[in-house]
Amino acid sequence: QQQVKQSPQSLIVQKGGISIINCAYENTAFDYFPWYQQFPGKGPALLIAIRPDVSEKKEGRFTISFNKSAKQFSLHIMDSQPGDSATYFCAASMSTNAGKSTFGDGTTLTVKP
Amino acid sequence: KAGVTQTPRYLIKTRGQQVTLSCSPISGHRSVSWYQQTPGQGLQFLFEYFSETQRNKGNFPGRFSGRQFSNSRSEMNVSTLELGDSALYLCASRLRLNQYSLNTEAFFGQGTRLTVV
Numbered sequence: 001q002q003q004v005k006q007s008p009q010s011l012i013v014q015k016g017g018i019s020i021i022n023c024a025y026e027n028t029a030f031d032y033f034p035w036y037q038q039f040p041g042k043g044p045a046l047l048i049a050i051r052p053d054v055s056e057k058k059e060g061r062f063t064i065s066f067n068k069s070a071k072q073f074s075l076h077i078m079d080s081q082p083g084d085s086a087t088y089f090c091a092a093s094m095s096t097n098a099g100k101s102t103f104g105d106g107t108t109l110t111v112k113p
Numbered sequence: 114k115a116g117v118t119q120t121p122r123y124l125i126k127t128r129g130q131q132v133t134l135s136c137s138p139i140s141g142h143r144s145v146s147w148y149q150q151t152p153g154q155g156l157q158f159l160f161e162y163f164s165e166t167q168r169n170k171g172n173f174p175g176r177f178s179g180r181q182f183s184n185s186r187s188e189m190n191v192s193t194l195e196l197g198d199s200a201l202y203l204c205a206s207r208l209r210l211n212q213y214s215l216n217t218e219a220f221f222g223q224g225t226r227l228t229v230v
Contacts, residue, residue: 043117043203043221044221045221046219089155097169099144099146099168099169099207100146100158102158103148103155105155
């Protein structure tokens with residue numbers, strides 16, 4: 001049973017555009033939702049994370065929007081740059097089971113110059 | 114501050130063999146989680162170790178096992194390798210103060226690329 005569904009699988013955006021990646025989860029016990037960025041040959045690196053007590057969190061050009069009732073959250077990358085080209089993963093976990101994260105399948109983002 | 118170190122980076126093994134992968138977490142981090150990453154299945158949770166004890170386990174067969182040492186370094190072992198075990202194995206360390214600590218940032222290593230032939 002896939003508990004975190006991520007879309008789209010791939011995304012092509014022009015430089016300066018907005019990249020939007022969506023995730024939906026099923027388990028209402030999840031209370032920590034991070035996004036990771038992974039470049040080829042590297043491990044995932046945390047970009048930004050949110051807890052369900054807030055609806056939005058912004059860090060620089062990256063924003064997470066969270067909709068608790070819909071059990072959805074999304075990553076918005078403003079002013080996308082070619083250097084943002086990478087694979088992005090959403091994840092979810094429970095505070096009571098903190099070491100076990102459930103990941104989405106990933107989105108490959110390509111930002112064209 | 115040194116990051117998470119995984120060794121070896123690359124490994125080629127034959128079906129039926131066993132393999133041991135190593136992960137050295139960031140200094141002071143006591144929680145180590147292991148994940149298997151494949152193109153078809155994404156990142157799948159294997160297990161988590163904290164204070165030398167397995168705290169969580171994913172849905173993998175018993176051929177996958179691990180342990181953690183008193184210095185928080187962790188190893189995972191896969192016995193009787195199958196072709197389907199070919200994957201990137203990632204470990205992530207977290208600063209987990211105790212078993213009740215809330216989620217904190219997970220720092221991933223670069224992974225060990227295992228190829229089974």
